[in-house]
Every structure is written in structure tokens, then in C-alpha cells.
Amino acid sequence: MIYLPLIIGLFIGVLLRFIKKINIIRFINRFIMVIVFILVLLIGIVTGYTIMMRLSIIGIQTLSTLAIELTLLTIIPIAIGFYISLAIIRIGRVK
């Protein structure tokens, strides 16, 4: 499903290249700003709900074990991935 809007968008974008008189990028940037605002708020609401729902299922006892696992499994792969990308991309730039 995700590919359909992508293909439609690419097609419209190519068509718009022929109508250079309209500066669509200005409109698009404002539109993106509004959508991002709504989207982030909605994702936050769903996340808040999910957190509450999951907490009510597992109970408080296993919470500390879960918190440690969640923290480590989130932070360590992200940090290592970021530092590897930093190393790989910087090495590419140095040459």
C-alpha cells in the first residue's frame, strides 16, 4: 500500500516539472509543517495509550526487569548503529 502514494507522488512531481511557473515547494513546505504537527501529536496519543495498556497487562512486579531490558535493548543498538554509521561515513569523506 505504501508504494501506491509514492508512485502517484513521483508521477505528479514529474508532471509539475513542466509547469515551472508555480513555486509549489513553498506551499508544500507549509503543508508538510501542518501535517507533521498533527502526525506527531497523534502518534504521541497512540503511544501514551499503548504504554498504559501494556502496563496494565504485565503488572508492576515484572516492571523493573522489563524496564532494564527495554532500556538496554533500545539504547545499545541505536548507539552502536549511530557510531558505526559515523565511522563508516566519516571514513568515506576523509579520502
Add this chain to the structure above:
Amino acid sequence: MNRFSIAAIFIVGIGIGIILYLNSIAISMLSKVIELLLYILITIVAITIAYEIKSFKEVIADIHLSLKLIVATILGSVVGGVIVAVVLHGDIIAYLAITLGMGWYTFTGSYLATIDSYLGLLGFTVNMFREITLIILYPILSRKYPIEAISIGGATTMDTTLPIIIRYTNTRISTIAFIHGLVLTLLIPIIIPLLL
């Protein structure tokens, strides 16, 4: 919208979600709205990419950066999963399956839940936190590391976190992020079932 307001809006959203604690019908409707907005956004992003990119060569020119980022994201997830398993004396395969979800929480959570509900919970939450981490950190990290910080988002850089990347960078970096997310999204459903 400044760099911290995205994180602030997100935190306000979480607060609303916790306080209101909506029923499941309302949440599924909200999820549909999010999906619809995402499709609109992807269409707009695709329009921008097709409108602004001068030629196909320009897309290909940065593909090596996308590939490097993909390697870094996968390596980070593998090494991270192994380290956590060693530290917590846990099941390496299970932890690897969780970390190799690389942000795609709907797939990882539901797939792991078919094996074990606790693993499903971990798979869902860890990967959701990956998305949240990008939403909060990217506006700050994009000043110095706009390309490198893409790896934080994993597979989500193709859809849910792409708006954040677009907001703080340009078409070139958005294209790199999109290819990075697209390839990871194609790889995750192959890697995780192979592991388990």
C-alpha cells in the same frame, strides 16, 4: 516549529494518551487517521523528490551513503542484541530478533507475539522506542550529523519518521533516508523469521 517543539508536541501527545486512556475503537480510528496522513505525506514527499531532483544520476549518486547506513544499522542491531544478551544472560536469538526489528514495531511485535507474549511485548515496545528516539533526537543531531543520525530510525525512515527528517534537512538527505528505510523494510520480514 523549532527543533525542540517536535519533541514537546510528542510528549504532550503521550500525556493526552495517558490521561484520556481512550477506548480501543477510538485508538483504531486514530491509527487509521495516522495511516491516511502518512500516505498524504508520502505523496507530497514523492512530489518534492520528483520535482526537485535534477536527474536520476542525482539519486544514484548518494546510494552508497544509503548502503553504508543500512550496513551500520544492521551491524548496530546485531552487536547491540548480542551485548545485551551477554550482559543480561538472556537468549541471544530472541534478543537479536527484537533488535533486528529495527523500528518496525507492528511487524516485530506481532510476529514475536506468536512465539511468546513477553517477547511480543518487548519486540513491540523496543522498536516503538526506536521510532520515538529518532523523533526526539533527530532535530538535535541533524545539525551536525544529518546523514549519520538516520540510522537511529531504522526502517521507520521510510514512513513515520521521514517527515521529521524532511523538516530538518533537504531533498537529498530525505532521499537517502527513504532508500535506507525502504531496503530495511524489505529485509526485516526475511531476517527475523530466518533467525527463529
